[in-house]
Amino acid sequence: MTTRVPLSTLSPEDLAAFLAEKQAAYTALQERGLTLDLTRGKPAPEQLDLAEDLLRLPTTHLDRSGADVRNYGGLEGLLELREIFAELLGVEVAQLICQGNSSLTLMHQTVTNLLLWGGPGSPRPWKDEDVVRFVCPVPGYDRHFSMLADFGIEMVTVPMHHDGPDVEAVRALVENDPTVKGLWIVPTYANPSGAVCSQEVAAALMAMPSAAPDFRIFWDNAYALHHLTEEEVKSADALSLAAASGNPDRPILFASTSKITFAGAGVAVMAMSEANKAWFLQHLGMASIGPDKVNHLRHVEFFGDAEGVRAHMRKHRDIIAPKFAAVDDALTAELEGLDIAEWTRPTGGYFVNLDVLDGTASRVVELAKAAGIALTPAGSSFPLGQDPRDRNIRLAPTFPTLGEVETAMAGVATCVALAAAEKLSGQD
Amino acid sequence: MTTRVPLSTLSPEDLAAFLAEKQAAYTALQERGLTLDLTRGKPAPEQLDLAEDLLRLPTTHLDRSGADVRNYGGLEGLLELREIFAELLGVEVAQLICQGNSSLTLMHQTVTNLLLWGGPGSPRPWKDEDVVRFVCPVPGYDRHFSMLADFGIEMVTVPMHHDGPDVEAVRALVENDPTVKGLWIVPTYANPSGAVCSQEVAAALMAMPSAAPDFRIFWDNAYALHHLTEEEVKSADALSLAAASGNPDRPILFASTSKITFAGAGVAVMAMSEANKAWFLQHLGMASIGPDKVNHLRHVEFFGDAEGVRAHMRKHRDIIAPKFAAVDDALTAELEGLDIAEWTRPTGGYFVNLDVLDGTASRVVELAKAAGIALTPAGSSFPLGQDPRDRNIRLAPTFPTLGEVETAMAGVATCVALAAAEKLSGQD
Numbered sequence: 001m002t003t004r005v006p007l008s009t010l011s012p013e014d015l016a017a018f019l020a021e022k023q024a025a026y027t028a029l030q031e032r033g034l035t036l037d038l039t040r041g042k043p044a045p046e047q048l049d050l051a052e053d054l055l056r057l058p059t060t061h062l063d064r065s066g067a068d069v070r071n072y073g074g075l076e077g078l079l080e081l082r083e084i085f086a087e088l089l090g091v092e093v094a095q096l097i098c099q100g101n102s103s104l105t106l107m108h109q110t111v112t113n114l115l116l117w118g119g120p121g122s123p124r125p126w127k128d129e130d131v132v133r134f135v136c137p138v139p140g141y142d143r144h145f146s147m148l149a150d151f152g153i154e155m156v157t158v159p160m161h162h163d164g165p166d167v168e169a170v171r172a173l174v175e176n177d178p179t180v181k182g183l184w185i186v187p188t189y190a191n192p193s194g195a196v197c198s199q200e201v202a203a204a205l206m207a208m209p210s211a212a213p214d215f216r217i218f219w220d221n222a223y224a225l226h227h228l229t230e231e232e233v234k235s236a237d238a239l240s241l242a243a244a245s246g247n248p249d250r251p252i253l254f255a256s257t258s259k260i261t262f263a264g265a266g267v268a269v270m271a272m273s274e275a276n277k278a279w280f281l282q283h284l285g286m287a288s289i290g291p292d293k294v295n296h297l298r299h300v301e302f303f304g305d306a307e308g309v310r311a312h313m314r315k316h317r318d319i320i321a322p323k324f325a326a327v328d329d330a331l332t333a334e335l336e337g338l339d340i341a342e343w344t345r346p347t348g349g350y351f352v353n354l355d356v357l358d359g360t361a362s363r364v365v366e367l368a369k370a371a372g373i374a375l376t377p378a379g380s381s382f383p384l385g386q387d388p389r390d391r392n393i394r395l396a397p398t399f400p401t402l403g404e405v406e407t408a409m410a411g412v413a414t415c416v417a418l419a420a421a422e423k424l425s426g427q428d
Numbered sequence: 429m430t431t432r433v434p435l436s437t438l439s440p441e442d443l444a445a446f447l448a449e450k451q452a453a454y455t456a457l458q459e460r461g462l463t464l465d466l467t468r469g470k471p472a473p474e475q476l477d478l479a480e481d482l483l484r485l486p487t488t489h490l491d492r493s494g495a496d497v498r499n500y501g502g503l504e505g506l507l508e509l510r511e512i513f514a515e516l517l518g519v520e521v522a523q524l525i526c527q528g529n530s531s532l533t534l535m536h537q538t539v540t541n542l543l544l545w546g547g548p549g550s551p552r553p554w555k556d557e558d559v560v561r562f563v564c565p566v567p568g569y570d571r572h573f574s575m576l577a578d579f580g581i582e583m584v585t586v587p588m589h590h591d592g593p594d595v596e597a598v599r600a601l602v603e604n605d606p607t608v609k610g611l612w613i614v615p616t617y618a619n620p621s622g623a624v625c626s627q628e629v630a631a632a633l634m635a636m637p638s639a640a641p642d643f644r645i646f647w648d649n650a651y652a653l654h655h656l657t658e659e660e661v662k663s664a665d666a667l668s669l670a671a672a673s674g675n676p677d678r679p680i681l682f683a684s685t686s687k688i689t690f691a692g693a694g695v696a697v698m699a700m701s702e703a704n705k706a707w708f709l710q711h712l713g714m715a716s717i718g719p720d721k722v723n724h725l726r727h728v729e730f731f732g733d734a735e736g737v738r739a740h741m742r743k744h745r746d747i748i749a750p751k752f753a754a755v756d757d758a759l760t761a762e763l764e765g766l767d768i769a770e771w772t773r774p775t776g777g778y779f780v781n782l783d784v785l786d787g788t789a790s791r792v793v794e795l796a797k798a799a800g801i802a803l804t805p806a807g808s809s810f811p812l813g814q815d816p817r818d819r820n821i822r823l824a825p826t827f828p829t830l831g832e833v834e835t836a837m838a839g840v841a842t843c844v845a846l847a848a849a850e851k852l853s854g855q856d
Contacts, residue, residue, distance in 0.1 A: 291692065
């Protein structure tokens with residue numbers, strides 16, 4: 001390493017030398033002809049192998065009540081599976097339903113229902129409002145934002161802190177603007193920041209007055225059980241906090257086994273107040289005669305109980321925690337002390353949030369691509385893909401092998417340093 | 429049997445004797461304390477057993493291309509499954525997608541998309557129209573009607589004939605009324621009439637001018653492969669007929685394996701024009717990262733190819749054809765010649781359509797219920813449950829055992845005769 005003082009404090013000559021060094025390193029990187037992909041939060045094959053026994057299950061076609069899971073019916077999902085996920089998510093069984101292979105689908109259906117019919121407390125269907133806005137903590141999950149854009153729902157951003165969304169910024173919007181109908185949050189090990197919404201922040205979100213009588217919080221707890229350390233954080237109890245504050249219908253919880261068993265062949269769950277559940281099932285009953293209960297039973301047999309799920313998640317942790325450590329190691333080795341990048345060391349979830357020098361994220365992604373390393377497009381974690389500071393990059397290290405992560409991240413670190421040197425040299 | 433002349437021609441004395449005889453038979457029926465159910469078109473356990481090997485499949489987690497079906501992606505569904513169903517439904521593979529467990533869900537999503545965004549050819553989203561109407565051939569499928577009612581879409585009925593909807597009645601609506609945006613039809617072995625839409629009727633439906641530029645025909649081919657005889661009728665080629673008439677985007681085809689493998693744990697398919705497919709996938713991609721490809725592969729391994737599906741359906745036929753024969757036998761034995769009921773002898777599908785004496789369907793269902801025989805509520809096959817002649821009853825004989833069908837249908841026949849005698853005696 002040539003230096004470990006902040007890059008911005010270098011003399012023009014030292015900066016030129018640093019730039020030249022990084023250009024040479026980058027040329028060498030390109031010459032390796034890599035083809036690596038850190039774009040999406042996908043489980044690795046080794047993780048999927050953990051659930052391979054699912055392919056031989058279930059061993060019976062009868063559920064605990066004696067009902068035939070191969071036939072129609074059971075709109076709420078298999079009771080024994082609902083019991084397992086109610087325990088895991090800390091909700092009542094009666095509040096929870098199990099459905100198909102994707103919580104994203106359940107979220108989409110929920111917004112659709114609100115648009116077409118309104119929900120409990122709605123003065124009218126959302127489609128009949130002049131404008132509907134959602135509060136979007138940023139950085140956040142790109143699929144939430146693209147879905148809202150497709151629905152024509154406007155997005156207003158607030159900062160995401162290490163303990164959840166900026167409460168005062170949320171409050172200023174929610175309390176005063178009746179067009180603010182929703183907020184979308186990944187409360188535990190957020191995508192991409194890894195933030196965990198604290199009990200205090202959760203309580204404030206559930207209790208704050210809202211100008212809209214049908215303000216909804218989409219509590220996308222995709223990573224509730226996806227711990228990367230032995231400290232297994234407990235998600236805030238959104239439903240109880242909301243009910244205690246007199247806003248029982250505000251939060252709707254979503255989760256799935258997409259990153260527990262199989263991505264796309266798992267089960268999705270949803271938990272909510274009695275009124276929200278009756279409302280959701282009423283419309284769901286028009287679209288479905290029941291979920292895939294064979295797959296529900298398959299999962300029940302595979303896990304046994306809630307502790308079976310937790311034990312299974314520890315096997316995932318053993319596979320992916322070293323990959324997250326490799327990300328940190330590579331970034332630390334190349335960038336520590338240069339004051340041109342900050343990154344998270346998440347204790348759970350699927351992502352590392354990398355903030356580079358303002359105005360260089362797009363350049364980093366471009367450099368990486370030209371060196372055969374695919375990164376999520378810069379700005380992906382912001383509504384409409386627009387990062388106002390062009391500094392945010394989402395890293396997804398689970399799918400590649402450990403060796404690939406090490407190689408790719410060393411390359412990314414080179415690109416970060418090179419882009420920063422270009423910028424500070426006035427060469428961008 | 430007391431008589432085989434039309435009941436309406438009996439002298440008052442003979443009618444009174446007939447009524448007394450049927451009242452006695454009904455009392456005896458009640459005393460048997462039956463608990464039988466002919467309400468829904470559900471496969472029998474013996475039919476579900478035909479696909480029990482699915483519970484041990486798939487034997488691999490890789491598809492033909494080498495992709496891991498346990499991971500995200502593949503929005504259109506597994507290619508090898510799409511190939512099988514494209515052959516079975518007589519469409520191009522490129523026109524067909526495979527999704528989750530229910531074609532009803534796909535239909536619901538299609539209407540939702542049209543409401544929120546409009547489709548190819550739409551001047552505006554359907555939600556922004558003052559009124560949207562659908563043409564509904566009657567009798568028809570109750571879930572189509574209840575879904576439309578939930579969406580706030582008005583329903584205009586036309587008669588269903590043995591060869592499909594009354595073309596001239598449809599034309600009068602579709603040609604002149606721009607609020608008529610859709611028509612829903614079960615083209616092959618219709619629910620409940622068993623009608624098969626002829627090539628001529630299909631061609632007329634696809635070719636007729638429409639006042640609405642985005643008129644859609646929901647071609648719900650739920651029973652395309654569900655033959656009850658050795659004559660395996662071929663469905664009209666809706667997509668080709670529509671394309672040849674310059675209306676390629678008019679029809680959207682739906683089907684599923686709900687009554688082929690498992691009801692609720694099967695796969696659903698959809699076929700449509702290139703423009704419709706691009707449109708559908710664009711919005712689907714906001715709600716899903718891909719269908720359950722493990723279940724797709726499971727079905728591919730189970731069937732092997734299209735002929736495997738056809739062979740499987742013949743096993744279904746062997747199980748359920750005797751139940752349909754038992755329905756006909758029971759009704760013939762009790763009612764033939766009385767001129768108080770007509771019923772279908774379907775060559776496929778899941779239902780028998782029973783038309784009783786005008787004004788007595790509700791009474792028949794009531795009598796049956798009081799004798800422990802559950803029938804679908806009278807009027808179920810009409811929009812909003814309103815049969816203007818109160819004569820239509822949908823019988824679903826697949827789920828009960830053959831013995832149960834025989835017992836139940838003998839009881840139903842008694843109820844039909846009793847209700848007619850009451851009516852003609854002025855006792856209703």
